[in-house]
Amino acid sequence: MRAAVLHDLGEKLDVRDDVTVLGPGPGEIRIRVRAAGVCHSDQSARDGGLPQPMPAVLGHEAAGDVLEVGDGIDDLTVGDRVIVNWLPSCGTCAECVRGLPFLCMTHVMTGYAMPRFMAGDLPVFGMAGCGAFAEEMVVPRIGAVRIDDDVPYEVAALVGCGVMTGVGAVVNTAKLRPGETAVVIGCGGVGISAIQGARLSGAAQIVAVDTVPEKLAVARRFGATHAVTPDRLSDLVTEITGGEGFDYAFDVVALPQTLRTAWSAARRGGTVVVVGAGRAEHQVEFNPFELLFEGKSIIPSLYGSAYPPRDFPRLIALWRAGRLDLEGMVSHRLRLEQVDDALGALGRGDVIRQVIVFDPSA
Template sequence: MEAAVLDQIGDDRLHVRADAAVVAPGPGEVHVRIRAAGICHSDLSAMNGTLPALAPGVMGHEGAGEVLAVGDQVTDLVPGDHVTITFVPPCGTCRECLHGQPHLCAVHTVAAFTSPRFEVGSQPVFGFAGCGTFAEELVLPRAGAIKVEPDVPFEVAALLGCGVLTGVGAVLNTARIEPGATVAVIGCGGVGISVVQGARLAGATTIVAVDPVVGKHAGARRFGATHTATPDGFDELKQELTGGAGFDCAIEVVGLAGTIRAAYDATRRGGSTVIVGAGGAEQKVEFTAQELFLNERRILPSFYGSADPRRDIDRMLRFWRAGLLDLEGMVSRRLPLSEINDGLAALQGGDAALVRQIVTFD
């Protein structure tokens, strides 16, 4: 089978290999044929070392497909079932799962760094984030395959695995934005657009989308932003819309020290600053003890939208079926696995027309 392999951390291209194979599913595991995989900025971050990953490794962590086989102890999935892949499978028994924080479960994440899921030639190869959706097939824990109804298009199901759940979840689960709120969203990529849609779903009446690429502004408005701005014009718009007081919630979806600080500065006293962007260890943000004390702005990190994929993937699909969440409209480009490097380059270059690119497997 074919798979897109990162040979070493720091490479800016993947090597599409035709001699890849998956390990057989063990007890409690599922073998899935991938039918659609989203290209996420986190894939680039893993390739350049910003996010932890192992090489050689099959990249990709956002995808959907159909079950080919199940291992022993899997009784609730059968071959032919359609599934969305989640890169944070909750074990259900660890401290975090038992405290209602399954998005922080590390059980299967740790296993992903010790258990190669593929073989390329005769070499063991890891799957990024325990997945490796840039491959025709993969094997993962049962909890990493969330069943969806067969009428859900694979590309729609794929988006739910990371970008949509991260963005909408940051609004509904982490920030818990209330109807009538004023919201600023810094960053208008695929996750940022999902945040915009989440803010609209939550009933925010002012949604400002901020991005230096002016070409992304029209798309942000199409998905629910009421206003748009570049970083240079953001302060002026904040003054106009809030009288300088700041927004009820500012959500950062970039992962840079400067944009995190900008989100904090855009938040009103007593409001919430939500950090969604996956930044590197070198991105250090400074606050004084006095401003933290006097402003009482809550700083809320949001990993994977504070989501429980077992609950929230179904919830996103119900929003989609009700016409409240535009998932098809987020698909900007479809491409075969052979063109994966073109897709990564377009994402790296900040192509204004892109919200989400989907690798299709026919």
Template sequence: MKAAVLNQIGDGELDVRSDAATTEPGPDEVRVRIRAAGICHSDLSAMDGTLPALAPGIMGHEGAGEIVDVGAHVQDLQPGDRVVLSFVPPCGKCVCCLGGQPYLCEVHTVAAFTSPRFLVGGEPAFGFAGCGAFAEEVVVPAVGANRMDPDVPFEIGALIGCGVLTGVGSVLNTAALTPGATVAVFGCGGVGISVIQGARLAGASRIVAVDPITDKHADARRFGATHTTTPEGLDELKGEVTGGRGFDCAFEVVGRSATIRAAYDAARRGGDVVVVGAGGPEETVEFTAQELFVNEKRILPSFYGSCDPRRDTALLLDLWRAGRLDLDSMISDRLRLDDINDGLAALKAPGAGIRRIVTF
């Protein structure tokens, strides 16, 4: 089968090969034929070493497809079921899962770094984030394959698998945003647009999208932002929108120390700062003990939208079906697996669309 392989960390392009294969599904695993996979900036971050990944490995973690085979112990999925992949499958038994934080479950995440589920040229290879969605088929834990109805397009399911769950979840789960809140969103890529949509769903009164690339501002407004600005214009707009008080909630969706600090400064005293962006270990942020004490702003990291992928995948599909979550318009382009490197390169181009989908 075909797969896009990262031969070693630091490679700028993926090697599309035809000599890949999956391992056989274990008792609690399923084999999924991938039908659509989103190209996420986290794939680039894994390729350059910013995020942890193993090589050789199959990239891609935002995918949807149909079950073609199930392990002996799998009872709630069967061949033909349409599913959305989750890169943090909850085991349901650990302290995090039992404590209501399944997005922090480490059981299957650790296994993804120790158990290769692919063979490339006969040699073991890993799937990025336990998935490897830039392949025609994957083998994943059954709990990492969330069923969706037969009428849901695979492209829609793929979007939900990472970017939309992360963005909307950061609003509804991590921040638990209240109606009428004022919001600033730093970064208007695919996850940032999902944050904007989440803020609109939650009933935010004003949503300010902040991005230095002005080409992204029209998209931000189309998906729910009430105001847009570059970072240089934020102070003036903060005065106009909040009377200088600051925003009730500021979302950072870039993963850079400068934007995390800017989000903190944009939030009001007693407000929330939600860090959604996946930054590297070199991105450090400095605060004084006094400002933390006096301002009492809550800094809330949001990993995978603080979601329960089983619950929230179904919720977001219901919102999409009801017309309250616009996922179709987030798709900027569709391409073949053979053109994956073109799609990755486009992520680096200023203002070049929201989400690209590889279709199989």
């Protein structure tokens, strides 16, 4: 089968047709990938921002059909349409028992230790244990959520990461209430999803912030009430909040400067939600005085604090009701051979979400 293999950090992906997927073993399923979204996390894994053993098939945001089920699975059958859950929970670790399935690392760590593919004689890992830039992939049973056959693959793929991460940051993590205010820093696919989450939650003011002016017009289309470049944010805080700041500031970029921007934009007693996956070597400075006397909270939102068996169907239901625009987020459809171009285009103003579409007749 075909897959895009990253041999070493920073290199171009090697699209080749001699790749085979390993498994499925007991409790696993094999999926024919129909659509795979291109996420900033894929770029980060390629460039070393996220840890990833090499060589690897990148990609983790995907939807497809079940091709084969391993022993011990009786609730999925060949042909079922599924969304990939790239952060499956084991159900038994300390985090799962505490009700924090999105912090479970059991299957992710297995993915770091166990190759998922063979490229000729070369063992190849899958990003986060997945590897969606391939025609087929194998995941644990909990790593797939069945959906109805009428849900388009492209729509379903977006739910698997970007939409879940952004909407979940607002709905699950922040639990934003009607009438509260929010600022979203970074207007790519996850940021646009956070804006939609704030709109769904009834936010009175939703401010979008991005350095790329073209993205600001897109943000307004998806529900932002205001949209500014970072240099204009301070003036806007004064203009619409009297200088008080916003109830929630969502940092979807996770650079030191964007986290400080989010902190400054949040009101006293407000909350900064870290949504983006930053680099481990980056450092952000806060002094003890401001941490105490401004009373603000900084909270993480990994994968939108998701429990995908519960949350994916909810997001699909919102899409069916016309309250969550997913088709409009697909800005470009690409072939697997164009994956390097897609990774290079992630910061462009006309890009919301790029989707690699695999041959539906395969």
